[in-house]
Amino acid sequence: AIKAINLSKHYQLGDELIKALDGVNLSVAKSEFVAIMGPSGSGKSTLMHLLGLLDLADSGEVFIEGQSTKSLNDDELTALRRDKLGFIFQNFELIPSLNASENILLPAEVAKKKQAGEERLKVLAEQLGITNRLEHKPNQLSGGQRQRIAIARALINDPAVILADEPTGNLDSKTSTEVLKVLRQGVDKYNWTVVMVTHDLAAAKFADRIINFRDGKIYKKDEQK
Amino acid sequence: AIKAINLSKHYQLGDELIKALDGVNLSVAKSEFVAIMGPSGSGKSTLMHLLGLLDLADSGEVFIEGQSTKSLNDDELTALRRDKLGFIFQNFELIPSLNASENILLPAEVAKKKQAGEERLKVLAEQLGITNRLEHKPNQLSGGQRQRIAIARALINDPAVILADEPTGNLDSKTSTEVLKVLRQGVDKYNWTVVMVTHDLAAAKFADRIINFRDGKIYKKDEQK
Numbered sequence: 001a002i003k004a005i006n007l008s009k010h011y012q013l014g015d016e017l018i019k020a021l022d023g024v025n026l027s028v029a030k031s032e033f034v035a036i037m038g039p040s041g042s043g044k045s046t047l048m049h050l051l052g053l054l055d056l057a058d059s060g061e062v063f064i065e066g067q068s069t070k071s072l073n074d075d076e077l078t079a080l081r082r083d084k085l086g087f088i089f090q091n092f093e094l095i096p097s098l099n100a101s102e103n104i105l106l107p108a109e110v111a112k113k114k115q116a117g118e119e120r121l122k123v124l125a126e127q128l129g130i131t132n133r134l135e136h137k138p139n140q141l142s143g144g145q146r147q148r149i150a151i152a153r154a155l156i157n158d159p160a161v162i163l164a165d166e167p168t169g170n171l172d173s174k175t176s177t178e179v180l181k182v183l184r185q186g187v188d189k190y191n192w193t194v195v196m197v198t199h200d201l202a203a204a205k206f207a208d209r210i211i212n213f214r215d216g217k218i219y220k221k222d223e224q225k
Numbered sequence: 226a227i228k229a230i231n232l233s234k235h236y237q238l239g240d241e242l243i244k245a246l247d248g249v250n251l252s253v254a255k256s257e258f259v260a261i262m263g264p265s266g267s268g269k270s271t272l273m274h275l276l277g278l279l280d281l282a283d284s285g286e287v288f289i290e291g292q293s294t295k296s297l298n299d300d301e302l303t304a305l306r307r308d309k310l311g312f313i314f315q316n317f318e319l320i321p322s323l324n325a326s327e328n329i330l331l332p333a334e335v336a337k338k339k340q341a342g343e344e345r346l347k348v349l350a351e352q353l354g355i356t357n358r359l360e361h362k363p364n365q366l367s368g369g370q371r372q373r374i375a376i377a378r379a380l381i382n383d384p385a386v387i388l389a390d391e392p393t394g395n396l397d398s399k400t401s402t403e404v405l406k407v408l409r410q411g412v413d414k415y416n417w418t419v420v421m422v423t424h425d426l427a428a429a430k431f432a433d434r435i436i437n438f439r440d441g442k443i444y445k446k447d448e449q450k
């Protein structure tokens with residue numbers, strides 16, 4: 001469902017070249033749940049942003065459901081993100097002026113699926129334990145509550161591919177398990193494809209396989225082409 | 226070194242009353258390392274903000290090194306924070322326009338201890354693995370690198386009391402251990418007092434005792450007066 005071929009991305013800072021991604025090959029099948037683990041600073045979020053079409057690689061290609069994204073223009077990329085992808089950001093990226101419910105429903109509004117979204121919201125809020133916090137703005141919520149709003153927002157349209165960047169970092173173990181069960185159930189029952197970055201081995205074990213990342217590359221033994 | 230007596234704090238949202246803290250009693254001795262664990266939304270960050278004099282309780286009192294903070298004015302609170310406390314925020318709160326080094330040195334500048342701070346910065350950056358990222362701005366850093374900048378900033382003046390709100394949530398286990406060792410060493414060698422909120426039991430085990438939190442209260446069995 002989502003594939004990366006020889007992805008590379010570097011940053012230039014003054015006269016320093018930082019190779020954030022150095023030739024990444026990754027293939028995730030439909031209805032597969034993959035976990036990515038690796039040291040802080042090794043390139044995981046950079047990879048996730050390229051997979052999520054939020055950023056452009058310097059070289060290499062991303063395929064979504066078999067379709068190459070290399071030559072798509074901005075409108076086409078926006079449509080693809082809107083229709084196929086759900087992204088859970090490591091730092092949440094909630095809109096401060098909107099309350100939790102409004103933040104969560106944003107993708108449903110954009111995709112013109114607001115009514116379905118509102119039904120879905122009830123179910124998700126229950127599963128994630130945030131039903132009584134939907135009127136709060138982000139600055140009136142705890143760190144873990146904000147994280148769960150970001151999670152619900154990514155899932156509101158039941159997208160084909162979910163990219164989760166460290167979705168349980170601010171959650172206690174009971175709440176983490178609830179979140180991971182929602183993801184696992186989505187894969188098993190509704191054929192979601194999930195790519196999850198995590199630093200927590202217990203979380204990674206909910207996935208079908210674990211990919212190890214280091215210095216902008218996937219370990220040779222975990223590569224798939 | 227830091228004490229809370231019967232602390233309470235509520236929030237009013239429309240006609241809903243939220244009791245974030247409901248009579249918290251806590252006493253941490255000098256050179257003690259205490260971990261606080263509890264469910265997401267249970268009031269831990271609220272407690273940390275009161276202990277750090279960043280917010281005012283509705284009732285109850287905070288004591289820093291035996292001194293009551295209840296009747297201090299704003300200037301006195303600012304001076305106490307500057308001279309005695311180091312705070313690691315759950316969401317980092319870095320200044321976007323400053324690079325890592327400038328962010329870290331901010332408390333040293335404020336306390337007029339810039340030279341000592343620059344020496345200290347070299348050591349801390351080494352211990353936290355961020356030496357080659359000091360020129361980067363926050364948006365040019367990974368989540369875990371930002372977290373380590375926030376940690377270094379809290380420690381730059383060797384404060385008497387360090388309040389760490391989930392300091393390892395974005396770090397892989399190896400880097401987490403490095404951070405926890407810095408805190409542990411600070412307590413053992415330099416007599417720091419550390420209060421750390423964490424969702425990670427492995428991290429909590431670096432502390433001398435673990436306090437369990439729930440629904441705005443400390444478990445009866447973990448209370449100390």
Ligand SMILES: Nc1ncnc2c1ncn2[C@@H]1O[C@H](COP(=O)(O)OP(=O)(O)OP(=O)(O)O)[C@@H](O)[C@H]1O
Binds near residue numbers: 011040365369370
């Ligand atoms: N805009 C930028 N300019 C320069 N360097 C950058 C920029 N963005 C990221 N980097 C660097 O690229 C590397 C990879 O960053 P990335 O955010 O992908 O790491 P990560 O694996 O997600 O880490 P973490 O586990 O801490 O979240 C880091 O070393 C980071 O400092």
Ligand SMILES: Nc1ncnc2c1ncn2[C@@H]1O[C@H](COP(=O)(O)OP(=O)(O)OP(=O)(O)O)[C@@H](O)[C@H]1O
Binds near residue numbers: 171269271
């Ligand atoms: N400004 C506010 N207005 C209303 N409610 C608030 C406000 N700030 C926090 N709350 C509520 O107070 C409760 C405690 O929040 P707090 O941030 O202390 O939780 P926490 O234990 O740190 O959680 P986490 O582990 O998720 O970080 C939460 O239920 C939160 O929704």
Ligand SMILES: [Mg+2]
Binds near residue numbers: 369
């Ligand atoms: Mg990251």
Ligand SMILES: [Mg+2]
Binds near residue numbers: 142271390
């Ligand atoms: Mg918190």
